[in-house]
Amino acid sequence: MTAGHDWPLWEVFIRAREGLSHKHVGSLHASDAEMALQHARDVYTRRREGESIWVVQSTDIVASAPADKESLFDPADSKIYRHPTFYEVPDEVECL
Amino acid sequence: MVQSQITGNASEADEAARFQSKVDREIKIEPRDWMPEGYRKTLVRQISQHAHSEIVGMLPEGCWVTRAPSLRRKVQLLAKIQDEGGHGLYLYSAAETLGTSRAEMIDALHEGRAKYSNIFNYPVLSWADIGAIGWLVDGAAIINQIALCRCSYGPYARAMERICREESFHQRQGYEIMMSMAFGTKDQKRMAQSALDRWWWPSLMMFGPSDRESAHSSQSMQWKIKRVSNDDLRQQFIDMTVPQADYLGLKMPDPDLKWNEERGHYDFGAIDWAELKRVVSGDGPCNKERMTARVKAHEDGAWVREAAAAYGEKQRLRKQAAKIAAE
Ligand SMILES: [Fe+2]
Ligand SMILES: [Fe+2]
Numbered sequence: 528m529t530a531g532h533d534w535p536l537w538e539v540f541i542r543a544r545e546g547l548s549h550k551h552v553g554s555l556h557a558s559d560a561e562m563a564l565q566h567a568r569d570v571y572t573r574r575r576e577g578e579s580i581w582v583v584q585s586t587d588i589v590a591s592a593p594a595d596k597e598s599l600f601d602p603a604d605s606k607i608y609r610h611p612t613f614y615e616v617p618d619e620v621e622c623l
Numbered sequence: 624m625v626q627s628q629i630t631g632n633a634s635e636a637d638e639a640a641r642f643q644s645k646v647d648r649e650i651k652i653e654p655r656d657w658m659p660e661g662y663r664k665t666l667v668r669q670i671s672q673h674a675h676s677e678i679v680g681m682l683p684e685g686c687w688v689t690r691a692p693s694l695r696r697k698v699q700l701l702a703k704i705q706d707e708g709g710h711g712l713y714l715y716s717a718a719e720t721l722g723t724s725r726a727e728m729i730d731a732l733h734e735g736r737a738k739y740s741n742i743f744n745y746p747v748l749s750w751a752d753i754g755a756i757g758w759l760v761d762g763a764a765i766i767n768q769i770a771l772c773r774c775s776y777g778p779y780a781r782a783m784e785r786i787c788r789e790e791s792f793h794q795r796q797g798y799e800i801m802m803s804m805a806f807g808t809k810d811q812k813r814m815a816q817s818a819l820d821r822w823w824w825p826s827l828m829m830f831g832p833s834d835r836e837s838a839h840s841s842q843s844m845q846w847k848i849k850r851v852s853n854d855d856l857r858q859q860f861i862d863m864t865v866p867q868a869d870y871l872g873l874k875m876p877d878p879d880l881k882w883n884e885e886r887g888h889y890d891f892g893a894i895d896w897a898e899l900k901r902v903v904s905g906d907g908p909c910n911k912e913r914m915t916a917r918v919k920a921h922e923d924g925a926w927v928r929e930a931a932a933a934y935g936e937k938q939r940l941r942k943q944a945a946k947i948a949a950e
Contacts, residue, residue: 532726532932533724533725533726534928534931534932534935535935536719552785553713553716553781553782553785554716554719555712555716556725557935558928558931558932558934558935559931559934559935559938559939562931562935569709570709570712570713573702573705573706573709573789574789590655592655593653593655593656593657
């Protein structure tokens with residue numbers, strides 16, 4: 528294998544336990560999806576860290592640009608009325 | 624994940640200032656964030672060197688798998704070696720987020736352009752050496768790696784956290800081997816002492832040159848790639864390990880080693896830096912053997928990699944054709 532001839536890169540997501548969502552744990556190289564799953568099992572679950580694995584080819588992931596961070600997420604900062612603490616409710620009223 | 628690129632319209636100086644302020648505020652740098660070229664280069668060098676060490680580190684232990692004295696020892700050694708392979712893979716992936724490729728890194732190792740930890744250029748002469756490696760070499764690696772969990776580069780720090788969780792059994796299994804040898808027959812104790820004698824000094828060298836001489840240290844500290852100095856990490860390792868040797872009833876091969884009440888640390892003798900230099904530059908007892916074994920394994924596996932790639936490509940084309948036919 529010479530430079531530039533790596534197998535495709537895959538991102539690995541693992542569900543640690545029933546009831547949890549899959550979480551990104553790292554990446555690996557594999558020649559196809561089946562091998563990616565097998566490698567993910569060997570590389571990322573040697574101590575039963577999971578009970579389900581997703582693999583996604585890295586080139587299929589669409590990511591937001593770091594430069595867009597402010598324009599995408601800052602507007603939410605001013606929407607304080609989206610949080611329950613924005614609203615005033617008298618102490619004597621319960622279950623709210 | 625995705626190769627980083629310089630975007631946005633801020634000037635280089637603005638970006639650099641913003642970068643350093645993030646680092647100062649302990650905000651992790653992620654793959655696609657702007658970073659100084661030097662930061663990227665330093666990380667690629669350090670992380671790939673770290674990855675190579677994990678991979679090459681499997682070689683000296685691998686030759687003892689078939690000679691392990693019991694099934695219990697054999698499965699624990701196999702599990703440890705497997706972990707080291709995993710560590711190498713986590714680290715290669717972390718380095719790849721910086722825009723280098725796996726193949727480039729492996730080529731650099733095989734062509735002698737990249738370094739790996741010098742400790743693996745020493746021979747493993749007896750079963751007690753396997754104990755000493757787990758106890759001392761993994762012990763030193765843990766001290767180093769715990770500090771790296773706080774590294775400013777996200778993917779490296781996360782790989783380190785995972786590695787640290789897995790390392791502690793490596794050290795404990797090594798110490799357990801040392802205990803059975805040190806508390807065993809006279810011959811076994813002699814082997815344990817000899818292993819300690821030979822592995823102690825190279826283990827101390829694992830922390831790198833003294834801070835006074837280390838070329839990269841201050842910039843790396845500013846970038847928070849490095850969080851604790853070489854000398855401080857080494858001292859921490861010595862302070863931790865001396866009582867462990869005492870418990871085994873073994874003698875440290877350093878006549879100058881003694882507790883300094885005032886400093887609250889052990890004083891220790893001079894490290895032979897000339898030896899480190901000599902071994903790093905290729906003249907150690909096993910440099911050639913390690914690289915020959917590594918390159919051979921890679922070349923012997925070439926046909927498997929090619930066949931798998933061809934099969935993967937065929938699958939992809941077939942799937943594509945089926946999709947077109949269905950449309
Ligand atoms: Fe390791
Ligand atoms: Fe280890």
